[in-house]
Amino acid sequence: MTGVGLKVRNLNKAFGGLVVARNITLDLAPGDRKALIGPNGAGKSTFTNLITGIIAPTSGEITLDGRDIRPMSESQRVKAGVAKTFQITTLFKALTVRENLRLPLLERRGWLGRLIRRADSYPEVEMEIDGLLKQFKLTHHAHTPVDRLAYGQQRLVEMAMTLALKPRILILDEPAAGVPSSESPLIMEAIAALPADLSVLIIEHDMNLVFKVAAKIIVLVAGAILMEGTPAEISADARVRDLYLGAHHD
Ligand SMILES: Nc1ncnc2c1ncn2[C@@H]1O[C@H](COP(=O)(O)OP(=O)(O)O)[C@@H](O)[C@H]1O
Ligand SMILES: [Mg+2]
Numbered sequence: 001m002t003g004v005g006l007k008v009r010n011l012n013k014a015f016g017g018l019v020v021a022r023n024i025t026l027d028l029a030p031g032d033r034k035a036l037i038g039p040n041g042a043g044k045s046t047f048t049n050l051i052t053g054i055i056a057p058t059s060g061e062i063t064l065d066g067r068d069i070r071p072m073s074e075s076q077r078v079k080a081g082v083a084k085t086f087q088i089t090t091l092f093k094a095l096t097v098r099e100n101l102r103l104p105l106l107e108r109r110g111w112l113g114r115l116i117r118r119a120d121s122y123p124e125v126e127m128e129i130d131g132l133l134k135q136f137k138l139t140h141h142a143h144t145p146v147d148r149l150a151y152g153q154q155r156l157v158e159m160a161m162t163l164a165l166k167p168r169i170l171i172l173d174e175p176a177a178g179v180p181s182s183e184s185p186l187i188m189e190a191i192a193a194l195p196a197d198l199s200v201l202i203i204e205h206d207m208n209l210v211f212k213v214a215a216k217i218i219v220l221v222a223g224a225i226l227m228e229g230t231p232a233e234i235s236a237d238a239r240v241r242d243l244y245l246g247a248h249h250d
Helices: 044-052 075-079 097-109 125-136 151-163 181-192 207-213 230-237 238-245
Strands: 005-015 018-028 032-037 059-064 082-084 167-171 198-205 216-221 223-228
Touching: 018 059, 018 223, 018 230, 032 044, 032 207, 044 167, 044 198, 075 082, 082 097, 082 207, 082 216, 082 238, 097 125, 097 207, 097 230, 125 151, 125 216, 151 167, 151 181, 181 207, 207 230, 216 230, 223 230, 223 238, 230 238
Parallel strands: 032 198, 032 216, 082 167, 167 198
Antiparallel strands: 005 018, 005 059, 216 223
16 A cells, blocks of 8 residues: 555454444545544544554554554654654643753654753754744743643643654644633644644544634544544534534434
8 A cells, every 4th residue: 555644444443342443544644634523432542542553453554655554663653753742741840841842852863861961952952942932832931830831831832742753643632622712722823833744633522623723524433434524514414413412403
């Protein structure tokens, strides 16, 4: 199987008798902005875990630029360009934004374990941090410990840290979860400002955000894709409306 980007073909996963991924086929090409939605228990997290390598499929194919990534470990997939947003700020909340951003940049270069030089003594790393701070409008917060930021800004730090790995495929796992609605425009702006050629898959419950940032929406129900379509196609579909609104219609 060849082609540019991530291709998932007939992916299946069962936990014992429970089928949680059912013949899932989807593409993420450079520049794609897709959202994966579906009720609780539909299999969204399972799907992302299959892509990032946390769990192995029962059957089916996953390729990146035509290359089978199934044998790769999680960290090998990150190096190949498949990354899911860090949920790492819980670990490093006492560190400043700048210190947090430094970690994935050093990790990407394989310099995290170097003890000979100070972690902040690599000019190219510090310049890349400056760029990320600017991109995510966090420059003024560079020296703020992460736990003193507004929650929405903490989510931006997670996004910036993930982007520091220079992924080609970015999975945003509920980027607006827990973010007060007053701060959700921050998240939307950050997603809109992601590199144009990056492939982005957003798992998110906030339909307002999904409809604003995704060009295509994939609806997952009981482990299977119910439909994939534009926001207009999705919102016009009676089955999707039933699922989300319990709406009755003729
Ligand atoms: N490790 C596991 N072992 C057994 N069942 C699991 C495991 N992980 C998830 N499941 C089940 O798989 C189904 C899909 O879960 P999940 O992918 O978390 O759904 P979602 O993220 O859409 O809410 C659920 O029924 C869940 O209980
Ligand atoms: Mg989930």
